[in-house]
Amino acid sequence: MSVSKTNVPETQRATTLALHRWVSLDDTSLRQILALATRLAQQGRRQEALTLLEGVHTLAPEHVYARVALGCIYMRAQRYAEAIEMFRAVVADHPEDIVAHTYLGELYLMEGEAERALQHLRKAVELDPDGQDPYANRARAIVQLVKNTVTQFQSTHRG
Numbered sequence: 001m002s003v004s005k006t007n008v009p010e011t012q013r014a015t016t017l018a019l020h021r022w023v024s025l026d027d028t029s030l031r032q033i034l035a036l037a038t039r040l041a042q043q044g045r046r047q048e049a050l051t052l053l054e055g056v057h058t059l060a061p062e063h064v065y066a067r068v069a070l071g072c073i074y075m076r077a078q079r080y081a082e083a084i085e086m087f088r089a090v091v092a093d094h095p096e097d098i099v100a101h102t103y104l105g106e107l108y109l110m111e112g113e114a115e116r117a118l119q120h121l122r123k124a125v126e127l128d129p130d131g132q133d134p135y136a137n138r139a140r141a142i143v144q145l146v147k148n149t150v151t152q153f154q155s156t157h158r159g
Contacts, residue, residue, distance in 0.1 A: 030056065034066060041073060049073055064090060068099050075103065083107055091120070098124045102135040105142065118143065 033056055040049035053070040060066060071086035084107050090100040105121035108114075121139040128136030 030060060030063065030066075034069060037069060037073075041069075041076070046073055046077055050077065062093075064094055064097065068097070068103075071100070071103060075107065080107055080111065084111075096127055098127050098133050098139075099135045101127070102139045102142075105139060109142070109146075114146065118146065121146075 033052055037049040037052040037056070040046075040052070050070075050073045053066060053073055056063065056066045057070055067086055067090050071083045071090065074080070074083035074086060084104065087100045087104040087107065090097050091104060094100065101120045101124040105117045105119075105124065108117035108120065121143050124133075124136045124139035125143065127133075131137060131140070
């Protein structure tokens with residue numbers, strides 16, 4: 001029997017519910033899977049890491065680290081729309097997430113949306129006033145680079 005397009009979301013929901021009944025991830029198992037996915041990504045085995053992270057996301061969609069890691073894999077695979085969607089969802093649920101704001105800012109810069117990018121990069125900086133978080137410091141550096149680029153552009157293009 002083939003599944004019509006209108007039944008696909010219903011079928012996906014049913015599959016997800018079945019998976020939740022049969023497979024339960026405790027914190028230890030979840031951390032081990034995420035560590036394995038991280039190692040695979042670092043070894044350049046992105047597709048395997050992606051498969052693991054998408055599975056974790058299906059079973060534990062609320063897990064922030066898994067969502068951020070999945071967004072990073074999408075970003076590395078140049079699947080920018082999916083990465084943006086993932087980081088936007090993280091920021092919507094966790095507006096204090098510096099990592100998601102930083103990556104979202106970078107993605108928007110790559111997409112040519114400078115104002116949106118700066119909004120997220122500045123938010124990352126604002127969330128770390130003491131300059132202790134490496135991702136916020138990365139956001140600081142990008143904001144400064146954008147400012148320097150704009151200043152240089154303006155000085156070379158003045159009449």
